[in-house]
Amino acid sequence: FLPLILMCSNLSDIISTVEFNHTGELLATGDKGGRVVIFQREPESKNEPYNQGEYNVYSTFQSHEPEFDYLKSLEIEEKINKIKWLPQQNAAHSLLSTNDKTIKLWKITERDKRPEGYNLKDEEGKLKDLSTVTSLQVPVLKPMDLMVEVTPRRIFANGHTYHVNSISVNSDCETYMSADDLRINLWHLAITDRSFNIVDIKPANMEDLTEVITASEFHPHHCNLFVYSSSKGSLRLCDMRASALCDKHSKLYEEPEDPSNRSFFSEIISSVSDVKFSHSGRYMLTRDYLTVKVWDLNMETKPVETYQVHDYLRSKLCSLYENDCIFDKFECAWNGSDSVIMTGAYNNFFRMFDRNTKRDVTLEASRESSKPRAILKPRRVCVGGKRRKDDISVDSLDFTKKILHTAWHPTENIIAIAATNNLYIFQDKVNSEMH
Amino acid sequence: MGEEEGLHQTQLLDTMFVRGLKRKCFDGEEDIEGTLAGIKAVPSYNLQRQSLLDMSLVKLQLCHMLVEPNLCRSVLIANTVRQIQEEMTQDGTWQMINAQNTGQASLDRLVSTDILCRSSGDQAEGKHVPAYGTFNKDFESDQAQDGSETMSTASSVQAPRNLQSNMWEEMENPQENKGNFQKSLDQIFETLENKSPNSVEDLFSEVDNSYYDLDTMLTGMMTNTKMGHCDSLETFSSPTNTASNSNCKSDLNDLDHIVEILVES
Numbered sequence: 012f013l014p015l016i017l018m019c020s021n022l023s024d025i026i027s028t029v030e031f032n033h034t035g036e037l038l039a040t041g042d043k044g045g046r047v048v049i050f051q052r053e054p055e056s057k058n059e060p061y062n063q064g065e066y067n068v069y070s071t072f073q074s075h076e077p078e079f080d081y082l083k084s085l086e087i088e089e090k091i092n093k094i095k096w097l098p099q100q101n102a103a104h105s106l107l108s109t110n111d112k113t114i115k116l117w118k119i120t121e122r123d124k125r126p127e128g129y130n131l132k133d134e135e136g137k138l139k140d141l142s143t144v145t146s147l148q149v150p151v152l153k154p155m156d157l158m159v160e161v162t163p164r165r166i167f168a169n170g171h172t173y174h175v176n177s178i179s180v181n182s183d184c185e186t187y188m189s190a191d192d193l194r195i196n197l198w199h200l201a202i203t204d205r206s207f208n209i210v211d212i213k214p215a216n217m218e219d220l221t222e223v224i225t226a227s228e229f230h231p232h233h234c235n236l237f238v239y240s241s242s243k244g245s246l247r248l249c250d251m252r253a254s255a256l257c258d259k260h261s262k263l264y265e266e267p268e269d270p271s272n273r274s275f276f277s278e279i280i281s282s283v284s285d286v287k288f289s290h291s292g293r294y295m296l297t298r299d300y301l302t303v304k305v306w307d308l309n310m311e312t313k314p315v316e317t318y319q320v321h322d323y324l325r326s327k328l329c330s331l332y333e334n335d336c337i338f339d340k341f342e343c344a345w346n347g348s349d350s351v352i353m354t355g356a357y358n359n360f361f362r363m364f365d366r367n368t369k370r371d372v373t374l375e376a377s378r379e380s381s382k383p384r385a386i387l388k389p390r391r392v393c394v395g396g397k398r399r400k401d402d403i404s405v406d407s408l409d410f411t412k413k414i415l416h417t418a419w420h421p422t423e424n425i426i427a428i429a430a431t432n433n434l435y436i437f438q439d440k441v442n443s444e445m446h
Numbered sequence: 447m448g449e450e451e452g453l454h455q456t457q458l459l460d461t462m463f464v465r466g467l468k469r470k471c472f473d474g475e476e477d478i479e480g481t482l483a484g485i486k487a488v489p490s491y492n493l494q495r496q497s498l499l500d501m502s503l504v505k506l507q508l509c510h511m512l513v514e515p516n517l518c519r520s521v522l523i524a525n526t527v528r529q530i531q532e533e534m535t536q537d538g539t540w541q542m543i544n545a546q547n548t549g550q551a552s553l554d555r556l557v558s559t560d561i562l563c564r565s566s567g568d569q570a571e572g573k574h575v576p577a578y579g580t581f582n583k584d585f586e587s588d589q590a591q592d593g594s595e596t597m598s599t600a601s602s603v604q605a606p607r608n609l610q611s612n613m614w615e616e617m618e619n620p621q622e623n624k625g626n627f628q629k630s631l632d633q634i635f636e637t638l639e640n641k642s643p644n645s646v647e648d649l650f651s652e653v654d655n656s657y658y659d660l661d662t663m664l665t666g667m668m669t670n671t672k673m674g675h676c677d678s679l680e681t682f683s684s685p686t687n688t689a690s691n692s693n694c695k696s697d698l699n700d701l702d703h704i705v706e707i708l709v710e711s
Contacts (some may be wrong), residue, residue, distance in 0.1 A: 037449040083514070085514050111514075155624045172513070173517060174516070174517065192518060193517075220521060221521065221525055222521070223517055223518045225518060233572075242518050242521060242522055265500050275498060275529055275530060276494075277525070278522065278529075279522045279526065282522060302693055329498070332498075332500060332501075335505075335519075338516070338518070340521070352501070
């Protein structure tokens with residue numbers, strides 16, 4: 012996998028989520044200011060082979076505005092926490108975007124023709140003087156400059172007391188779920204004034220609260236199954252056919268703690284920040300602070316694979332606790348064939364693990380080290396001892412440069428990396444097919 | 447805030463927390479006789495654990511902003527506080543702290559995070575040592591027992607819960623204290639002994655007769671007014687509904703000083 016940089020786009024605000032649509036033609040980003048920017052891939056043309064596959068801005072719109080909750084005297088941030096595309100069912104594209112409290116369904120349509128030759132109104136739309144109309148004509152559609160229109164079709168409000176951390180569209184294409192810290196709701200895409208609560212882990216006495224929901228996702232094929240992860244590092248697979256309220260899990264996935272690594276930070280670093288089903292639906296990928304793990308749905312006792320993302324931070328946990336970095340929520344991603352997994356780290360590094368060859372690589376997303384069309388150079392973090400040229404020592408890592416959000420094209424080896432304000436898109440030109 | 451400074455400061459703490467087992471932290475060189483001369487540059491496990499506890503408590507209190515704080519983060523910090531308290535209860539170190547119960551001592555403990563991380567912290571540690579000397583010995587005898595430091599959740603949960611409940615009570619009913627953070631720490635440690643389950647509001651409980659949902663209790667400071675940025679210490683020292691402003695003002699300067707030391711801002 013030899014990524015070439017395709018594009019580095021500087022956005023006006025910190026990117027808070029990145030998501031490809033189901034074909035990979037469109038890439039949506041949400042930012043801290045409540046804006047959504049959609050990029051579209053240029054169609055491949057034989058005339059300009061180097062321009063093929065580039066992503067250019069397709070549409071920008073303001074999804075959420077800051078709000079004020081008067082009862083609690085609190086601001087509701089407009090930051091977009093998650094974007095999920097709906098499967099395309101007609102010419103229009105649709106996506107769900109959410110901030111902490113409100114989910115919105117947006118419809119994106121193109122207009123590249125407009126009717127001309129009306130009988131009753133002129134070119135500017137003013138009514139014609141009827142006495143001047145002597146003959147009838149049939150209006151014809153004439154091409155115009157492409158216009159992308161975005162309209163809010165549904166607003167799903169007031170469903171959540173706590174902060175929404177995930178949304179997931181069901182494979183039935185009719186329902187979706189939204190999860191906050193303590194509850195998960197099931198919505199119908201067409202109904203905004205009602206939702207069903209399917210998971211509720213709020214204790215009767217809030218004094219007893221020790222665990223929150225951190226992420227959740229529907230199974231890609233079985234519309235009755237979904238998984239949610241917790242701050243204690245466990246995963247729960249739930250079956251909506253079993254009961255209306257899925258507080259009782261069908262399966263609980265939990266790895267026993269390693270007693271030799273036990274510390275006061277053990278629970279914090281075991282908290283799962285992201286969970287993703289594989290495309291096959293057979294596996295789940297989880298990210299906790301130091302590792303990514305692959306779980307087999309059929310095995311609840313432990314993950315089948317564990318990969319160290321940045322184990323050199325294990326000796327720095329107290330510092331990272333003090334500066335709050337230990338609470339950073341990194342996402343993870345599968346490639347299209349489920350053979351490679353990817354996640355972000357600090358210092359604008361991101362890591363990829365090949366599940367078959369067991370090889371891994373660390374790459375950097377930065378303007379300085381990436382020229383267009385340049386091949387990314389693998390990076391290394393050294394932990395004292397022998398140090399090669401170009402190695403970075405653990406102590407000089409920049410913890411403000413964190414890559415929390417990454418996405419992988421559904422079929423090709425194209426990845427999108429969000430590094431603060433910058434969006435990087437890398438493509439593997441050598442192997443455009445997935446292996 | 448100087449992130450690098452913060453990282454540098456807690457490097458010593460990092461060395462201790464790499465492995466959580468107490469055994470490993472008490473390496474042979476460290477003299478646990480309880481005398482000043484025996485304490486080397488690396489602070490003892492108990493001091494470091496104490497400073498982690500203090501840091502966590504400050505984190506919980508300083509998370510008041512215009513936006514609701516992150517519930518996941520607050521829960522994780524609170525769980526860490528509970529773990530430490532449970533371990534300290536098992537050690538019997540809680541009792542020792544209560545015995546050494548002057549306001550001054552609490553204040554020193556609060557400052558200890560910074561002092562611990564300095565290489566020459568002897569002067570400050572001098573104040574600590576008498577407090578910890580005696581129970582270091584107790585701890586030593588405990589070491590003979592089973593060394594696995596698993597955090598039991600059964601019996602001692604009540605104690606940590608009350609700790610937080612009383613800490614929270616301080617903030618909620620400030621007319622009961624003089625708005626003095628060090629004093630509230632005292633009361634926290636004192637009331638740990640008092641394991642009455644009917645203790646007052648806890649970290650997460652609903653407070654007040656207010657008509658809105660206060661499930662997110664970590665923002666419980668919101669009961670009266672909208673919070674300013676990181677105003678928490680000011681708030682529970684001088685809330686809007688108390689008349690003890692004169693007492694609070696001088697204490698406020700102390701509090702600012704403490705916060706500065708801890709937060710390095």
